[in-house]
Amino acid sequence: MIKYGGFICLMMEQQRIEYGPEEQAQYLKLEIETDRRSSDYIVYQIQLFLDLKGKQKNNEFEFCRFNLRKGAQLRDHYKDFFDMETEYDTINVLHADWGGLGGGSIAPAVTRYFAECVLENKNSLSDDRSFSYFSLSQTGAVPVKILTDYCSHRTGMFPEDKRDAVGIYRSLCVILDNIQKGKEARDRDKKERHRILVD
Secondary structure, eight states: OEEETTEEEOOOOOOOOOOOOOSSOEEEEEEEEEEOOOSSOOEEEEEEEEESSOOOSTTEEEEEEEOOOTTOOOBOSOSSGGGGGOOSSBOBOTTOOEEETTEEEOOHHHHHHHHHHHHHOTTOOHHHHHHHHHHHHOSSOOOHHHHHHHHHHHHSOOOSSTTOHHHHHHHHHHHHHHHHHTHHHHHHHHHHHTOOOOO
């Protein structure tokens, strides 16, 4: 840690976290301790740790969770976008604590993966592609207002809790499933075929 006047520069080092099969959910968390002993500056000490309990304190933030079974290996890659919610032996970032403009949001890994899947599919609509370009251009999390507006516009359903990351992810799954099946593209083609032009 280096102090510059009233500012603190945190020097983060790579940290290894030991883990093993526990036959229950494990949570990788970040804990922030605040030291206000000096009147000139505040020192924040950050610690990563693995816990068997969910979020307990206000100064804890979840990075990811997993449930590793005996004899299995922990996966950090997914077969496809729908595999991100796999319960066992897979790193799950859907419940991770992410902040964005306007409040909590969903992990950037989720929106980036969704965006890549959308852009690879020729059935995606212009709204989907615009949202995907925006998601990929963000350095952090997509603001929750944009996420919920896009999801409700595309699915016709408004999430009960606009900050529910898992609910947003499931809406993105519905949208991607429709894109992959070409449902919207077929509906669009039908509408265009039934249009009558009069000169």
